[in-house]
Amino acid sequence: MSCDDCVNPVEPFLRSDRMPHIWCPGCGIGTTVNCFARALIESKIDLQSIALVSGIGCTGRVAGYVRLDSFHTTHGRAIPFATGLKLANPKLSVVVYSGDGDLSAIGGNHLIHAARRNIDLKVICVNNLIYAMTGGQTAPTTPDHAVTSTSPYGQFEPAFNLPHLVEAAGAVYVARWTTFHVKQLARSMGEAFQKKGFSFIEVISPCPTLYQRRNKLGDGLDTMKDYKEKSKVRHGAPTSEVGLTMTGEIIVGKFVDRDRPDYQSLMHTQMVESLGERYVEQSEVVCS
């Protein structure tokens, strides 16, 4: 069979004129993008109605590769940018696709407040446990004792447990998978598209170049084996019990799936109650 006959099913979702991408061999970010494209195919969502917003970092580059309206914003600020986009055009389905450092360190304040407000955003957080783009520095997610370029004698700061953080802040959907769990991850992404409110999917992903190598955890393939052996699927696990360690088990699954009114519903209800007929809904306005 000639390769001219091969059609990759995810290709229509990618800007093929931007390939090859910048990600290293063994990196898991591309795998997550593949899952994302498959979730879009599966959910039959109108691609024109999706906007994707990224921050800065390796995962921040996702916005540049997807054939969607896409925004590569500033470091840590994907969520507030996405908030403005969603509020100005509520018909859009807005996805935030970024890394653990971007979303939980420099952008940590926005993460908890967006969850508190229950803004209707689908946040995909690729967690490679490190700052990869800048050369492998320690992140708020780096597990204890892990060696990074700025924790050369081992990380001693306690790490964030992201599912626990966002559940406490108010997220309506919280799941975690690894890049080994491609089917489950794609399914979770599809479920997030069905949810109204702040959804958060953490994807544990290898950085063979910086994290795995420095911590003598092997290459990308070794990490897949590791994920397979150490992952335990526990749907509905209390998020307080899903913190990560460097070599211990990785609890994965759908932890939270609940309903509460999203920001725009709450705003609408409040304005109707307070202003009555004086309230003019934004959707009637053409701004340009």
Added chain:
Amino acid sequence: MKADPRGVLTGTHFLDGDHACCEGALAAGARFASGYPITPSTEVVERFASRVPTVGGTFIQMEDELAASITLQGAVWGGAKAFTVTSGPGFSLMMEHIGYAAMTETPCVFVDVQRGGPSTGLPTLPAQADMMQARWGSHGDYEIIALCPNSPQECFDLTIKAFNFAEEFRVPVMFMMDEVVGHMTEKVVIPPADQIEVVPRRHTNKSVDDYLPYGTNGDQVPEMAHAGEGYKFHVTGLTHDERGYPNMTLQAQDKLVRRLQNKVRDAADRITILEEEGIDGADVVVVSYGITSRVAQRAIDLARQQGRKVGKLRLITCWPFPEKRIREIADNVKAFVVPELNLGQMVREVERAADGNAKTFLVPHAGGGVHRPEDILKVIVEASR
């Protein structure tokens, strides 16, 4: 096009500058604001929060100014006209996103009601010490437009102008108020909507296949599309080519950064708004802006009573700096006198533009109040010798 009448509170009002600025934004078509409370600017968004649900729009109070200054840009790409409002410490936090707006050519307005600094400084008292920050505060080379009102009426009129410039040139426009102008209450006349000219978004008419997000069309300002319209465009703060794709070459950098600069510089004549009086035949010209121009007027009147030939030049557009006009005047006068509520910011521009053809005298003030007219008069007398 004419203003949407729903946002226009036609009539004669008694408003402070902050409230007048809010009415100007509504009249200009702003239907989105993201803010964070900070004295002495908060009244702008307080009024917007109260008014905007009745005209079809959204206000959101964000968790900090870092968020406020990018949330509005998301709203712009979603189709809204949008702005944020702050003062010194918040303005400092917004600098990165002024650069992002300049780089991505996101039309928007940043209102800075200036107070005394540095740092927390004098939260409730005036200054004009953010003028250089407004121009140079974000990293890298870029151009912005800055306007400076000196009355509540101008807070209304020039806010509309600020939005119009933002749309015309696709730049962030700095609206540089000060605490006194923000909090003084005066008569503000808001005309009927059909007398208010509003510049619409430069929205593309091109088909999805023909559209180049950062392609230029002769006048250096690209056409915009909004998310959700099918263009599937990419926006990045990285150096990018006409497709909006990252491009890390010297050539792409040179082409982009020069265009971002030249689209404003080449249009400086159109952007420059000045108020001039008595410049022909003057020995000394007082150059001022914002609240200081109203104190300077008293000093000019006193000097004229002494028989001195004093002209007035008020900068309504502060950036791009009207260097051409200063250069022309410098050939015919002895000196410029520049009072400002800082220890010497715009005076450097006057001096640079005068290029030795006229002397330049600063009347400094550390902020926290306004000048005494006599202090300006004293320098006018010295300068006219």
